[in-house]
Amino acid sequence: MERHFETSLRDLKGQLLAMAGQVEKAIESAIEALQTGNIEKITLVDAIENKINQAHIAVDDACIKLLALQQPLAADLRLIVAILKINTDLERMGDQAVNIAHHAEQYIKGTPVKPLVDLPLMFQEARFMVREALDAFVKSSEPLARDVLKRDDIVDGLKDKISKDVLEHVKTNPILIEQGLILILIARNLERIGDHATNIAEDVIYAMSGEDIRHSSQLATMKKAIS
Amino acid sequence: MERHFETSLRDLKGQLLAMAGQVEKAIESAIEALQTGNIEKITLVDAIENKINQAHIAVDDACIKLLALQQPLAADLRLIVAILKINTDLERMGDQAVNIAHHAEQYIKGTPVKPLVDLPLMFQEARFMVREALDAFVKSSEPLARDVLKRDDIVDGLKDKISKDVLEHVKTNPILIEQGLILILIARNLERIGDHATNIAEDVIYAMSGEDIRHSSQLATMKKAIS
Numbered sequence: 001m002e003r004h005f006e007t008s009l010r011d012l013k014g015q016l017l018a019m020a021g022q023v024e025k026a027i028e029s030a031i032e033a034l035q036t037g038n039i040e041k042i043t044l045v046d047a048i049e050n051k052i053n054q055a056h057i058a059v060d061d062a063c064i065k066l067l068a069l070q071q072p073l074a075a076d077l078r079l080i081v082a083i084l085k086i087n088t089d090l091e092r093m094g095d096q097a098v099n100i101a102h103h104a105e106q107y108i109k110g111t112p113v114k115p116l117v118d119l120p121l122m123f124q125e126a127r128f129m130v131r132e133a134l135d136a137f138v139k140s141s142e143p144l145a146r147d148v149l150k151r152d153d154i155v156d157g158l159k160d161k162i163s164k165d166v167l168e169h170v171k172t173n174p175i176l177i178e179q180g181l182i183l184i185l186i187a188r189n190l191e192r193i194g195d196h197a198t199n200i201a202e203d204v205i206y207a208m209s210g211e212d213i214r215h216s217s218q219l220a221t222m223k224k225a226i227s
Numbered sequence: 228m229e230r231h232f233e234t235s236l237r238d239l240k241g242q243l244l245a246m247a248g249q250v251e252k253a254i255e256s257a258i259e260a261l262q263t264g265n266i267e268k269i270t271l272v273d274a275i276e277n278k279i280n281q282a283h284i285a286v287d288d289a290c291i292k293l294l295a296l297q298q299p300l301a302a303d304l305r306l307i308v309a310i311l312k313i314n315t316d317l318e319r320m321g322d323q324a325v326n327i328a329h330h331a332e333q334y335i336k337g338t339p340v341k342p343l344v345d346l347p348l349m350f351q352e353a354r355f356m357v358r359e360a361l362d363a364f365v366k367s368s369e370p371l372a373r374d375v376l377k378r379d380d381i382v383d384g385l386k387d388k389i390s391k392d393v394l395e396h397v398k399t400n401p402i403l404i405e406q407g408l409i410l411i412l413i414a415r416n417l418e419r420i421g422d423h424a425t426n427i428a429e430d431v432i433y434a435m436s437g438e439d440i441r442h443s444s445q446l447a448t449m450k451k452a453i454s
């Protein structure tokens with residue numbers, strides 16, 4: 001029974017990581033569509049999203065079967081609940097890749113708004129967060145997970161900067177307003193990808209230590225305000 | 228043991244619904260801030276979000292304790308997994324209420340962009356979806372849950388209409404561009420609240436029937452395309 005559980009858990013992790021690989025591919029293809037104007041990449045993102053959605057259902061199913069048949073406790077139970085949550089975050093990252101791809105589709109039909117401001121940089125940062133969150137999961141590494149949390153501020157800062165730059169630019173070129181809005185929305189899609197990576201990092205820490213650090217910076221602020 | 232499980236489950240549902248009540252209050256207060264310019268409502272939303280975040284952690288804890296101590300099967304197991312998911316969606320709705328409140332804070336400092344286009348109507352529609360999804364959960368009603376799913380298109384349509392109307396308006400009044408962007412972003416926050424209500428409705432259907440209808444419209448499209 002014990003050995004059976006270990007095998008099932010290893011299979012489940014493998015399933016989740018295969019799905020994560022598809023999510024990473026979808027995000028990259030979406031940004032490539034924007035940067036190169038290659039319309040085939042958009043079709044590719046849609047096709048990958050279908051696979052992600054099927055994997056999403058399959059991972060949830062596998063988690064529930066493990067919970068029902070093996071009735072795990074303590075760290076094993078926490079890990080399976082964490083996988084249920086990571087599964088949701090991965091699927092939502094896939095949705096964001098689709099959003100980016102469809103924004104890119106609109107964007108490349110119109111006049112480009114000067115170089116893509118800091119979007120390529122923001123993409124690299126968000127992409128790194130995703131990779132690092134998944135590495136933290138694979139290696140059960142709390143330091144990697146905590147590094148992901150730190151990086152979220154960089155991505156949020158880039159989103160604000162991109163919005164500001166684009167607004168300044170289109171204010172003097174109101175004809176570019178739709179195009180500018182698309183870039184602002186893509187920056188928000190990337191920000192959400194970073195948020196999902198943060199959620200995954202928090203779930204890794206929870207699964208490993210049983211420590212729930214979600215909302216903890218807020219708690220710290222509250223305590224400060226009270227003291 | 229059986230009776231103890233029933234009591235714990237009833238307590239857990241009560242905890243989730245108390246949290247849902249806070250979420251509804253946060254959404255309403257955020258929109259009230261935008262519509263009336265009452266800055267106190269923004270502080271109120273921040274205070275409610277703190278409570279929501281604490282409830283989020285507490286509900287997850289209670290779910291894990293129930294899974295560990297009672298090792299539920301079949302419908303009970305599905306219900307607890309559904310509550311874990313609904314808990315996440317409620318917490319994210321709270322985040323969206325905070326986003327709306329802070330967008331409202333910026334908006335009321337500036338020049339208003341004509342009446343708030345269709346935002347009040349979109350708010351009503353999104354608000355209705357949230358209420359109906361929670362009713363579906365309380366009453367274990369599949370018809371109510373399915374009605375929520377149908378309404379998502381209305382909310383998405385309103386978001387598109389608002390973006391279009393605002394863009395047309397600011398194109399001839401580029402000075403209003405920042406203000407217009409805020410309204411477009413609030414429409415997106417409301418759209419996401421509608422998406423979370425949809426997720427809750429899907430979880431209710433899953434908990435009741437074991438049927439996973441997520442991504443099913445897409446599956447139908449795929450099957451159609453293949454046939």
